[in-house]
Amino acid sequence: MKFNYTTLLLLVLCFISSHNVLANEEDLVLKDQQGELFELSKIVGNKPVYLKFWATWCKPCMQQMPHFQHAYEQYGDTIDTIAINIDLNDGPAAVAAVKNRFNLTMPIMTDDTGKVAQHYQFIGTPFHVLLDKTGKVIFQGHEADKALDNTLRLLSHDGVVEKTRLLDEANKQAAIALDIPTQGLKAVLFTATWCDWYLADTRPEMAKNCVAAQQQMNTLAKQGVDSEARISQLWTDQAAVTEYKEKFNVSHPLTIDYGNDLFINNEISKVPTLLVYKDGKIINRITDFTSSVNLQNTP
Structure with a gap:
């Protein structure tokens, strides 16, 4: 198929610096590996937060896991970090296998409703979201690159970053409702x-x-x-x-x-x-x- 992952990635790597997203809704809930519910509001607004959305069948996600674990080991004390499985064609056994394969030690949770991913304008895995200590989203991206590393480093010091790097919301389109007939x-x-x-x-x-x-x-x-x-x-x-x-x-x-x-x-x-x-x-x-x-x- 000509339309490959690289082409798709290029489509979504369009960033702007004038868009703010606040994450303090009470209904942003994840599920941990024990099946217990976790409200993001418990950590958002206290100190910086690093959310990484991923899937077990996502090849770039697997390639980035060593980098993700290293970032957690380096900044886990100053930045709350959560690995969020998107729960699409996935399951607990596959998630546990990835955890063991890469010796992941950060909290691993599942977005089983899809609402957390939707809130953060998730387009495709891997997807990195960084929030400052006030709860403001200041970074969104797909690559484990220098821009991500620099933002993590800056957040670990002061908890805030002046320059944001976010997806371009101007290109978002509205969904079309389903037309379900009342008969037939x-x-x-x-x-x-x-x-x-x-x-x-x-x-x-x-x-x-x-x-x-x-x-x-x-x-x-x-x-x-x-x-x-x-x-x-x-x-x-x-x-x-x-x-x-x-x-x-x-x-x-x-x-x-x-x-x-x-x-x-x-x-x-x-x-x-x-x-x-x-x-x-x-x-x-x-x-x-x-x-x-x-x-x-x-x-």
Whole structure:
């Protein structure tokens, strides 16, 4: 696939210095490895905070783990640090394996609702977010580079940094709501443009499942079932959607879920996921596409 990770990364590395994000909402909650809930408000605004969003199947995330552990060892006393698994096509066993592989000692938590990632304008892993001691977000980025290291160093001294480096919010687009009919069937596939090829090496069975899901959606559309797909905004732009549509000969509508609002509202933690609606209500949630999906005889 021509649209690779490097291309996607270049799309999101656009920074500005005039955007402020405050993180003091009470509903920003993570889950630790013991399943206990942790409110970010308990640490935000006390001293600097370093949040790193990652996934076990993300190759650059694994490459950056030694750097992340080193940063925690160097600044853990002055900067609260949390490794946040995004909980997309992941699980506790895989997270524990990464922890053991890299001897990670910082707190590891899961964003099982997706709301924390959404709040910090998460686009794709790896994603670094730094907050100063007042709770102001002063850094967002994907690379474990000199800019990140310099910001960590400055935060460790005074807890504040004058110059911010943030993602450009001007390019953000609003999500389009789903139109679910009050009568009849509708099939909505939640998937990603990259899951068939990016996961081919790290999670081959998941990649095959992504291909099968889209193939079965094509069949449903040909059968006359009202069908559409919502694409995760992670690592995606309209060019990737167009390429995906051509690759799989997709005839039904494909729309990027900007902000991942629909993914969050429908508790989608695995791609692909097919939601089947009847008379405006969800009657089935399908994540395994090894067997054919047949909706023609749905009661």
